[in-house]
Amino acid sequence: MASPSGTPTKITQGSQTKGGIGESTLRPDGTLKVTGEFAYSSDMWHEDMLWGQILRSTVAHAEIVSIDTGEALAMPGVYAVLTYDDLPTDVKNYGLEIQDTPVLAHGKVRHHGEPVALVAADHPETARRAAAKIKVDYRELPVITDEASATAPDAILVHENRDDHHAGHVPHPNIVHRQPIIRGDVAAARERADVIVTGEYTFGMQDQAFLGPESGLAVPEEDGGVHLYIATQWLHSDLRQMAPVLGLPEDKVRMTLSGVGGAFGGREDLSMQIHACLLALRTGKPVKIVYNRFESFFGHVHRHPAKLYYEHGATQDGKLTHLKCRIVLDGGAYASASPAVVGNASSLSVGPYVVEDVDIEAIALYTNNPPCGAMRGFGAVQACFAYEAQMDKLAAKLGMDPVEFRRLNAMEQGTLLPTGQPVDSPAPVAELLRRVKAMPMPPERQWESSEGADVRQLPGGLSNTTHGEGVVRGVGYAVGIKNVGFSEGFDDYSTAKVRMEVVAGEPVATVHTAMAEVGQGGVTVHAQIARTELGVTQVTIHPADTQVGSAGSTSASRQTYVTGGAVKNSCELVREKVLEIGRRKFGSYHPAWATAELLLEGGKVVTDGGEVLSDLADVLEGETVEVEAEWRHRPTEPFDLRTGQGNGHVQYSFAAHRAVVEVDTELGLVKVIELACAQDVGKALNPLSVLGQIQGGTTQGLGVAVMEEIVVDPKTAKVKNPSFTDYLIPTILDTPTIPVDVLELADDHAPYGLRGVGEAPTLSSTPAVLAAIRNATGLELNRTPVRPEHLTGTQLSEG
Structure with a gap:
């Protein structure tokens, strides 16, 4: 792997190559997706393949007394049944940071839906029936479901023998991680405050609700290894966790990205990756696993629900004096990304405001609730909901x-x-x-027409519950700050391999990375970068796999920044090599080859004055140029575990929203009319994709504001609504108009000056909607999502 030792010589990019940076080029996979022809991971097929099925626990916390697999093994068509005792090595756990998650439950189960056994059969229905015949005898244990039960002196420990690197600095073994941030003197600042407001906020558990459930195909190979085709967010992280459990060196576990039907953080953790490979290696046959929607709710982590306790002060002239806050995140049964979520929640808990005196604490709990980890904007989303409500309270109190x-x-x-x-x-x-604020407001009473009320424009929509009686309009604002990239000292880098050659008489660039294309449009941007830097029209994007260096995770709004930076870096090095070839071949014929700054533009080599020196095809004839290079952003450092001080983040993104809602105050129904957004993106590499990211993130924020929540029974810790019948997500009828004002203020540290886009709008859209509903109703509304019963009578503290 080539890693450049210094900064490549900067050569001005050609500006005339069609389809380059700054253009709204279309997605190469777009037509296939909208016509239904795109091959997702669930569409994969292999001759003579088996189907895998996972048996999951029916209780949230219990000792496993016994497992009887006899009936399942005796069924015709069943090739294998595996339990914990069948795992091939002494490494039986995995995890993103803390290896606390068992491949299959051993001794006890810690959450509802935990994997207990695996089945491989020749038909998916046979596999399901066989899994149902496995008899598991549980002895139920009390459940830990909140901070009180988790941190009581006599609390049952979710993990009895913790030895991870966070265990030494937390006040209780049921706390995954704790991060305080102390700066200034809050007590003295409090004395200077003319007004003080406090609030207790509850943020519900949100599901990523990607439309393509988890799926993968594991194929055993002749050398004893395995090839996994998988929908994931980070191929190399999966590989790092999988290989030790499988008992294989990493070079015998090959991974190729298959079609991904959305992610939003829910594919950062492993789901069936190890399970499919175990069954394939045991049976010697390809094994495919596809979750149904019910199983998907149990098969991936969710957004951390949170309790947030805030106190702000301000002077009479409106300047903030101090912040004191405590954020409690429920991480569920296993750590997943909880430490990083704690770091984000604490360090961004002030929001995009100047507050010099702060006393902040954020913790994540181990409980028997469903595991929680990464989801779009993690940690910052929950904090933004609270601090923006506080800003409205302060403004109201100050008039x-x-x-x-x-x-x-x-x-x-x-x-x-x-x-x-x-x-x-x-x-x-x-x-x-x-x-x-300056964007035009939507018209009032849009439901009115000469023919009568258009119920689609009213709260309740086509349910036809109101014709405008009791409908009140509200307007609310919010703004948020989100970090971009991995933080706190993580070695965040990406790798790209770029090749240039002549194919059928035309210069062609091939870009090969391990970036997971999960719908964000990275494959489009990589081609744009190659066209811009190399001056070619034809760019091939090689399928992502582990035959190239890591690209890191498709998360944290980092891929265009980091992998885009790696592609740009590799292209620049390729360009230097191409020009060296040209100087060697043609330099003696034209002095400009040696003296002028040379550009690659439109398949030609030209001087900075526009003089054509040669066709690229002539330069590359008989030559292939290939470079694999890494790109790293500026280093970060961990936050101090006592004070929270440290340069922990790389870059920040900012978005502001104005929500306009109409509320039927008698029926408790809400219609979001508009969610206008203004966002700084640094540089819009693909303006159309930028709009899509902003509108998509805005819609997810709308969902958690008024409808999305995984409901967990507080007595049993069981999930009560694992389906899209009961877990509601916004449809086209719920999605409002989303006008966007894009600002482009370059970040000089980033490639092309770009700024991560996808997460920031998820932060501020939720509190903007809540602010608008408060404006319409006069209610305090300190929880998400807002439900009808919160608007029509006694406020419920918990739904």
Whole structure:
């Protein structure tokens, strides 16, 4: 693997190559997806393949007394039944950071739906029937479901023998991680405050609700290894966790990305990857596993539900004096990404505001609730919901306009964060708020027409429950800050291999990375970068696999920044090699080859004055140029475990929303009319994709505001709504108009000045909707999602 030792010579990119950076080029997979022809991982097929099935626990916390697989093994068509005792090595756990998750339950189960046994059979229905015949005798244990039960002096430990690197700094073994942030003197600042507001906020458990459930195909290979075709977010992380459990060296576990039907963080953790490979290696046959929707709710982590306790102070003229807050995140039975979520929640808990005196604590719990981990905007989403509600409370108490109050306290470039880290790139918080407030308002009473009420425009929609009686409009604002990239000292890098050659008389570039295309459009951007840097029209995107270096995870809004940076870096090195070939071949014929700054543009080599020196095809004739190079962003450092100080983040993204809602106050129904957004993206590499990311993130924020929540029984810790019948997500009828104002203020540290886009709008859309509903109803509404019963009578603290 080639890793450049220095910065490549910068050569100005050609600006005339069609389909380059800054253009709204279309997705290469777009037509196939909308016509139903795209091959997702669930569409994979192999001759003579078997079907895998997972038996999951029916209780949330219990000792496993016995497992009887006899009846299942005796069924015709069953090839294998595996339990914990059949695992091939002494390594039986995995995990993103803490290896606390068993491949199959051993001794006890810790959450509802935990994998207990595996079946491989010649038909999916046979596999399901066989799994149902496995007899598991459980002895149920008390469940840990909240902070009180988790941290009581006599609390049952979810993990009895913790030895991970966080165990030494937490006050109780049922706390995964704790991060305080202390800066300034909160007690003294409190004395200076003219007004103080407090709030207790509850954030519900959200599901990623990707439309393609988990699926994969494991194929045993002749050398004793296995090839896994899988829908995932991070091929190399999966590989690192899988190989030790399978008892294989990493070079015998090959992984290829298959079609991914959405992710949003839910595919960062392993699901059936190890299970499919175990069954394939045991049976010697390809094994396919496809979750149904019910199983998918148990097969991946969710967004952490949270309790947030906030106190803010401000002077009479509207300047914030201090913040004191405590954030309690429920991580469920296994750690997953909880430590990183705690780091984000604590370090971003102030929001995009200047507050010099803070006392912050964030923790994540081990409980017997479903495991929680990564989901779009993790940690920052929960905090934004609370601090934006606090901003509205303060503005109301001071008699100030809520937008102007925010603008008065908005951070800017140079602001010190509570962690002591300066914001060293544009932070146009005040400008985004100004822009979103200035956007035209949607017309009043849109449901009215000469023919009568158009019920589709009313709260309740086609249920025809109201014709406008009792409908009140509300408007609310919110703004958020989200970090981009991995933080706290993580070695965050990506790798790209770029090749240039002549195919059928035309220069062609091939880009090969391990980036997981999960719908974000990275394959489009990589081709745009190659066209811009190499001046070619034809770009081939090689399928992502583990035959190239790691690209890291498709998460944290990092892929365009980091893998895009790696592609750009590799292209620049390829370009240098191509020009060296040209100088060797043609330099003696034209002095400009040696003296001028040369560009690759439109398949030609030209001088900076536009003089054509040669066709690229002539330069590359008989030659192949290939470079594999890494790209790293600036280093970060862990937050101090006592004070929270440290340069923990790389980059920040900012978005502001204005929500316009109409509420039927008699029936408790809400219709979101518009969610206008203003966002700084640094540089819109593909403007159409940028709009799609902003509108998609906005819609997910809308979902958690008014409908999405996994409901867990507090007595049994069982999931009560594992289906899209009972877990509701926004449809086209629920999705409002989403006008977007895109600002492009370059970050000089990032490739092309870009800024991560996809997560920031998920933060501010939720509190904006809640603010609008509060504005319409006058209710406090301190939880998500808002339900009808919260609007029509006594406020319920828990749904």
